[in-house]
Amino acid sequence: MxxxxxxxxxxxxxxxxxxxxxxxxxxxxxxxxxxxxxxxxxxxxxxxxxxxxxxxxxxxxxxxxxxxxxxxxxxxxxxxxxxxxxxxxxxxxxxxxxxxxxxxxxxxxxxxxxxxxxxxxxxxxxxxxxxxxxxxxxxxxxxxxxxxxxxxxxxxxxxxxxxxxxxxxxxxxxxxxxxxxxxxxxxxxxxxxxxxxxxxxGGSDPYLIFDGADLKSAAKVCAEARMVNAGQSCIAAKRFLVASAVHDEFTELLKQELSAFKPGDPFDPATRLGPLAREDLRGELHGQVTDSVAAGAELLLGGEIPDSAELREKPYHPATLLAGVRPGMRAFDEETFGPVATVTRFKDEEEAIELANATPFGLGAAVFCRPGEGREKAWGLDVGTVVINAQVVSDPRFPFGGVKDxxxxxxxxxxxxxxxxxxxxxx
Missing domain, CATH: 3.40.605.10 (Aldehyde Dehydrogenase; Chain A, domain 1)
Structure with a gap:
């Protein structure tokens, strides 16, 4: 040849x-x-x-x-x-x-x-x-x-x-x-x-959930956006920034949605959460979780490496949810390339935009809010793509790419x- x-x-x-x-x-x-x-x-x-x-x-x-x-x-x-x-x-x-x-x-x-x-x-x-x-x-x-x-x-x-x-x-x-x-x-x-x-x-896409959003729909979309490809996606949802008024309700709804993602055989058509691609990737991800918990994050779901016989042979990681995540914690500052979701509370729109942009990355972002309010809220986000009340995806019809790192x-x-x-x- x-x-x-x-x-x-x-x-x-x-x-x-x-x-x-x-x-x-x-x-x-x-x-x-x-x-x-x-x-x-x-x-x-x-x-x-x-x-x-x-x-x-x-x-x-x-x-x-x-x-x-x-x-x-x-x-x-x-x-x-x-x-x-x-x-x-x-x-x-x-x-x-x-x-x-x-x-x-x-x-x-x-x-x-x-x-x-x-x-x-x-x-x-x-x-x-x-x-x-x-x-x-x-x-x-x-x-x-x-x-x-x-x-x-x-x-x-x-x-x-x-x-x-x-x-x-x-x-x-x-x-x-x-x-x-x-x-x-x-x-x-x-x-x-x-x-x-x-x-x-890389990417550390923020999903902003404002008061007035359809929280049940938002939680479902956000869970899918975080778990796609076992979280191994540059444009997967990485950081959920949630208004104080709806923080507790949304976090509970997100936990319920994430709980439905159980590690399973990738050859089974019913499986929604497969293994990570390599063992070293799981080790890095688990370190980000444990270090963030040690720094004050609250572990609400998952966080433990599976030990069952059927899951030992491949690098599975469970769907994991961390709350109380703030800048300075690894799960906020770094890209988490796996099925780990983080929740961060914000008090107003100004702080939401500030937290969303507090990352070296600028690939995608999503805004969940009342109909008609999204584009105004999206204007200050320093990323290549913003979607309103939906998941960030690439689409042949639209240009795709990022800024910053x-x-x-x-x-x-x-x-x-x-x-x-x-x-x-x-x-």
Whole structure:
């Protein structure tokens, strides 16, 4: 088999010469393949990183949605614009290195790959080392969908060799999703070699619950938002900031909702809470919980490592709820990458915004309030996405990304497809 980097470099001129209609046809074929094989791919994710199969199937279907979205709208998004007698065009850059994480092993790739391919860029995929089967499956999906193997190629190299890939002159840009610490290294390497980069890094998303919100609905949404993918999501709800007037009632409702998430076999369609991806991740999370309790947080639910025989073999962590969490505690100051929810009381809107922004991260946030009040309350939140009375999710129709230590650049939406193009002016 040919060298992956050479393959995506050599095939770039072919892809950029293909009309938008043919690129779109390839994406539609990939979407069909994803939907027809969703059970297979969901089981693959469960095997490699522990995602419950029901959630895995939903992830695969979402990937198909992104493919169809860009197949339908990509050409219009990149149409030349006339401007004062001149023209602005959008032309592909070339091979893009995609350094992807394990937590959403299909979606994280497809939300970048669908617009990048529609724009005419080829892709070198360096996936996380614990999901090699997902990487090969994605490579084969695009090969079958486009009838050509070298538009998307996977490369399996240790982390120490990634900078060499970034610096290779055949790579024109890099996209990275992962931890803030690793993102700094990618950004430094990209800057050193003058390569365009998009970074989607960590998050500590605040969910603000105001007096007047529908508390039962809010608690249900918040529990789902915290527990999705066993809490292993950059945009999972991390910190629940609750108005004093409704604090006790909401906290009890949230506890009831979280109690329904029981650790179980990820291959069982009824399972809502699977294991964490690695033992070291559970150890780090448990340390954040115990340190926060020692600093004064109140443990209302969970917090103990499961010791039953059926749960010993994998790194399960129970749904956990901490109340009385304040700045200075690890569970407030750090990203908790697992099924741990924290509750912090606020006295007024000014303090709510101050607490929400008291983090180095700025990815997403949610506001729960009376209808019609949300956008005004959301204005001061220093994040890339705010949703009103709903869960923060990425959506192919809207740009997605963060500020501060959550990274830069945007994926998805019209902004996402224009990240890896040469915006060329003709006059």
């Amino acid at each position: 040919s060298d992956p980097l050479a393959a995506v470099s050599d095939s770039f001129e072919m892809l950029r010469s293909i009309a938008f209609g043919e690129r779109a046809l390839g994406l539609r074929r990939v979407a069909d393949l994803l939907e027809s094989r969703q059970d297979e791919f969901a089981r693959l994710m469960a095997e490699e990183m522990g995602k419950p199969v029901t959630q895995g199937k939903a992830e695969v279907v979402k990937c198909a949605t992104a493919c169809r979205h860009y197949a339908e709208h990509g050409e219009a998004m990149l149409a030349p614009r006339s401007l004062d007698g001149g023209m602005v065009t959008y032309q592909p850059l070339g091979p893009v290195l995609a350094i992807m994480p394990w937590n959403f092993p299909f979606w994280q790739v497809f939300r970048f790959a669908a617009p990048a391919l529609m724009a005419g860029n080829t892709i070198l995929l360096r996936h996380a080392s614990n999901v090699p089967g997902c990487a090969r499956a994605i490579e084969s999906l695009f090969a079958e969908g486009y009838g050509f193997a070298d538009f998307v190629r996977a490369v399996f190299v240790p982390s120490g060799e990634v900078e060499g890939l970034i610096g290779d002159p055949r790579i024109r840009a890099v996209t990275f999703t992962g931890s803030t610490e690793a993102g700094r290294k990618v950004a430094a390497a990209a800057g050193k070699h003058l390569k365009k980069s998009v970074l989607e890094l 959550s990274g830069w650049g945007r994926e998805l939406g019209e902004e996402g497809i224009r990240e890896f193009v040469n915006v060329k002016t003709l006059r």
